Amino acid sequence: xxxxxxxxxxxxxxxxxxxxxxxxxxxxxxxxxxxxxxxxxxxxxxxxxxxxxxxxxxxxxxxxxxxxxxxxxxxxxxxxxxxxxxxxxxxxxxxxxxxx
Amino acid sequence: xxxxxxxxxxxxxxxxxxxxxxxxxxxxxxxxxxxxxxxxxxxxxxxxxxxxxxxxxxxxxxxxxxxxxxxxxxxxxxxxxxxxxxxxxxxxxxxxxxxxxxxxxxxxxxxxxxxxxxxxxxxxxxxxxxxxxxxxxxxxxxxxxxxxxxxxxxxxxxxxxxxxxxxxxxxxxxxxxxxxxxxxxxxxxxxxxxxxxxxxxxxxxxxxxxxxxxxxxxxxxxxxxxxxxxxxxxxxxxxxxxxxxxxxxxxxxxxxxxxxxxxxxxxxxxxxxxxxxxxxxxxxxxxxxxxxxxxxxxxxxxxxxxxxxxxxxxxxxxxxxxxxxxxxxxxxxxxxxxxxxxxxxxxxxxxxxxxxxxxxxxxxxxxxxxxxxxxxxxxxxxxxxxxxxxxxxxxxxxxxxxxxxxxxxxxxxxxxxxxxxxxxxxxxxxxxxxxxxxxxxxxxxxxxxxxxxxxxxxxxxxxxxxxxxxxxxxxxxxxxx
Numbered sequence: 311x312x313x314x315x316x317x318x319x320x321x322x323x324x325x326x327x328x329x330x331x332x333x334x335x336x337x338x339x340x341x342x343x344x345x346x347x348x349x350x351x352x353x354x355x356x357x358x359x360x361x362x363x364x365x366x367x368x369x370x371x372x373x374x375x376x377x378x379x380x381x382x383x384x385x386x387x388x389x390x391x392x393x394x395x396x397x398x399x400x401x402x403x404x405x406x407x408x409x410x
Numbered sequence: 411x412x413x414x415x416x417x418x419x420x421x422x423x424x425x426x427x428x429x430x431x432x433x434x435x436x437x438x439x440x441x442x443x444x445x446x447x448x449x450x451x452x453x454x455x456x457x458x459x460x461x462x463x464x465x466x467x468x469x470x471x472x473x474x475x476x477x478x479x480x481x482x483x484x485x486x487x488x489x490x491x492x493x494x495x496x497x498x499x500x501x502x503x504x505x506x507x508x509x510x511x512x513x514x515x516x517x518x519x520x521x522x523x524x525x526x527x528x529x530x531x532x533x534x535x536x537x538x539x540x541x542x543x544x545x546x547x548x549x550x551x552x553x554x555x556x557x558x559x560x561x562x563x564x565x566x567x568x569x570x571x572x573x574x575x576x577x578x579x580x581x582x583x584x585x586x587x588x589x590x591x592x593x594x595x596x597x598x599x600x601x602x603x604x605x606x607x608x609x610x611x612x613x614x615x616x617x618x619x620x621x622x623x624x625x626x627x628x629x630x631x632x633x634x635x636x637x638x639x640x641x642x643x644x645x646x647x648x649x650x651x652x653x654x655x656x657x658x659x660x661x662x663x664x665x666x667x668x669x670x671x672x673x674x675x676x677x678x679x680x681x682x683x684x685x686x687x688x689x690x691x692x693x694x695x696x697x698x699x700x701x702x703x704x705x706x707x708x709x710x711x712x713x714x715x716x717x718x719x720x721x722x723x724x725x726x727x728x729x730x731x732x733x734x735x736x737x738x739x740x741x742x743x744x745x746x747x748x749x750x751x752x753x754x755x756x757x758x759x760x761x762x763x764x765x766x767x768x769x770x771x772x773x774x775x776x777x778x779x780x781x782x783x784x785x786x787x788x789x790x791x792x793x794x795x796x797x798x799x800x801x802x803x804x805x806x807x808x809x810x811x812x813x814x815x816x817x818x819x820x821x822x823x824x825x826x827x828x829x830x831x832x833x834x835x836x837x838x839x840x841x842x843x844x845x846x847x848x849x850x851x852x853x854x855x856x857x858x859x860x861x862x863x864x865x866x867x868x869x870x871x872x873x874x875x876x877x878x879x880x881x882x883x884x885x886x887x888x889x890x891x
Contacts, residue, residue: 318587325580332573341569348576352583359587367592368583371534375579378541382575385548386568392555393565405562408636 317358324351338390338400342383349379412470415477418459418485419525425451426518433511441510445500446856448514452493452521459486467888473593474532483732483885484528484659487739491651492521494743497860499644502750506553506642513553517648520546524656531667533582533592536660540578540624543656544571547649551641563640570623570633578620584613594668601669614672617664624657627717628687631710635694638706639759646702647746650709651739658716658735662728665720666891673723680721681817687714688824695831701749701759704831705742708785711824712738715800718817722803725886730799732882737784737792737871744864745781747857748774754851761835765842771851777861779836784868786832787825792871797825799879 324347331344353372360368390400397404413420429448436444459482467478496517503510523542530536548571552564586592588609589600604610622630638646665673673680691711698704712734719731751774752767753759768775784793801818808814853861871878 321583325576328576329573332569338565338569342572345569345572345576348573349579352576352579355580355583356586359583359590363587363590365590367534368586371537371582371586371592374534374538378538378545381545382541382548382572385545386572389548389552389561389564389568392552393561396556396558396561405565407559407562408566408640 314358314362318355321351321355321358324348324354336402338393338402341402342386342390346379346383349375412468415468415470416475416526416529418455418462418489419522419529421455421458422452422489422518422522422525425455426515426522429511429518430515433515436511442500442503444511445496445503445514448518449493449496449500452489452496452518456486456489456493459489464888469531471535473595474535475526475529476531477529478888479885480659480663480888481529483881484655485525487655487732487736488521488524488528488652491648491655491739491743492517492524494739494860494864495644495648495652497856498647498743498747498750499642501747501854501857502642502644504754507556509553513550516546516549520550520648520652524652524659527656528659530660530663531594533586536664537575537579537582540620540656540660541575543653544575544624547571547645547653550645550648551637553642553645559640560642561640563637566633566640567637574620574623574630577616581613581616581618581620584609584616586613588613594663597668598670602671605671605675610669611672614669618661621657621661621664622683625654625661625713625716626710627683627713628690628710631687631690631713634710635703635706638709639700639703643702643746643750643753646705647743650705650742650746651735654709654713654716655735655739658720658731661720662731662886662889666723666728666889670891677721677723677811678813680717680723681813684714684717684721685817685820687711687717688820689827690714692824692827692831696827698831699760699762701753701761701764701835704761704835705745708828708831709742711828712785714824715797715821718804718821719800721817722800722807722814723891724803724807725883725889725891726806727800727803728886728889728891729879729882730796730803732885733799733871733875733878734796736878736882737796737868740864740867740871741781741784741791741793744777744861744868745785747860747864748778748781751851751853751857752778761838762842762844764835764838765844767839771853773861774851774853775839777865779839780865780868782832782835784872786829790869790872792868795872795875797821 328344328347356368469476523539526539548568551567552561554560588607626634691707695707719727784791787793787797804814
């Protein structure tokens with residue numbers, strides 16, 4: 311029988327994987343994928359809790375999150391494209407103009 | 411369903427849409443009038459807000475949205491803040507190569523997010539309004555997209571902002587899992603007997619991280635200096651007042667209305683956050699030579715002072731936060747407008763460029779000096795009285811927990827450190843010998859009006875604080891703490 315804890319373990323794994331991507335990878339696109347993975351980990355947790363709490367709030371929340379994440383991706387990718395036009399690169403190592 | 415409760419937000423969104431459409435038919439020469447028009451529209455909405463009666467909290471959308479005195483205070487605060495930011499961005503919009511109309515309507519959409527945040531009574535509204543603010547700010551920070559620093563600021567804000575939203579959302583999921591509800595009133599009832607539940611505590615910690623990012627409190631402050639430095643000046647001012655205040659509105663509503671029992675057990679944590687934030691912001695500001703970056707660090711320090719009010723966990727502390735934010739608003743707007751005017755023609759923003767400003771523009775020099783004095787917290791200006799109220803609220807709690815004395819000591823040390831760099835700026839303005847080749851400074855009538863309004867209110871709030879204090883204390887009473 312698959313219980314709540316299985317879903318939560320998968321969700322926590324996804325969240326950590328996403329965070330490792332954000333911390334370890336040097337490419338903005340891959341970092342961004344990591345961030346999306348983290349949001350979806352939260353979505354999975356919400357749906358699982360919703361199912362096992364017998365309330366629909368969590369599932370409704372997921373719809374909001376998906377919409378917001380789409381808006382965030384639209385703006386974020388536009389920014390990354392604008393950076394690429396300027397610098398011909400999407401590596402974080404090139405983001406070093408702002409310093410003391 | 412009680413849609414009329416959110417009439418102010420609806421008006422702001424409609425105004426934003428109207429400005430966006432008007433932008434299509436406005437010839438480029440007249441675009442800056444759109445900014446003046448949106449500020450005028452906000453003035454009307456602000457006047458309209460005084461017709462709303464909130465003796466009893468009004469709930470709408472199934473308890474997701476609440477309109478009470480606290481929400482209304484913050485809504486008015488955000489409207490005034492956005493109005494001033496719009497007026498100073500009229501001055502700044504000459505720098506935009508295109509799209510100044512979009513800049514104004516985006517500011518209005520960010521405002522609607524802040525106003526919804528002031529009324530959030532459910533995690534869904536909290537998340538959506540916070541994201542509405544943050545996503546609009548991604549665009550506003552990188553609005554000078556032909557300059558690499560603005561773009562870099564935008565991308566740094568984007569990555570760290572999205573990371574903090576992910577934490578916030580995961581925290582919401584965990585709190586939901588622990589309590590089975592996302593509505594704050596229900597959560598209040600549920601959380602009272604689950605103070606020890608690890609799921610709830612971890613979830614709330616992650617939410618605290620997400621909100622801590624918005625207010626730039628330690629250890630979530632890393633983005634602030636870079637983003638403050640790289641953004642267009644008017645956006646930096648908006649970030650410093652609008653986005654920070656929205657974070658505080660949500661934090662206060664969450665900690666005091668939704669999970670008061672957990673919040674009470676977190677006093678040491680909040681105190682530690684406040685103390686470290688104050689010290690970090692002030693110490694890092696000391697060596698800065700870039701004026702905007704310095705103000706970025708100073709805004710971290712101010713987030714620390716404001717956190718003291720949260721850590722006090724009392725109605726007086728919350729009232730002091732509201733007062734402090736209002737004084738901070740006029741001070742920061744005045745400072746940034748002077749920066750915009752003085753540094754219009756130069757690309758860099760080094761403090762040294764203020765040298766001998768009192769000879770070139772005595773009025774602007776006086777204004778900048780006045781706002782630095784207010785930020786430092788010298789009587790009789792607004793900044794002083796705000797700090798006084800915060801410290802008093804913390805001292806009142808010292809009988810409960812002696813650690814509050816330590817917090818007060820740290821805050822006083824922070825103020826003393828901050829005198830060094832605030833007065834460094836004033837020294838540069840009046841006594842720096844080095845004379846740079848300087849352009850003539852032209853002050854438009856709009857900027858003149860904004861500067862006068864800010865100066866008068868800075869002094870008024872410092873000398874006659876009673877009316878705002880009353881408004882603030884009635885506002886926080888609706889937090890039901």
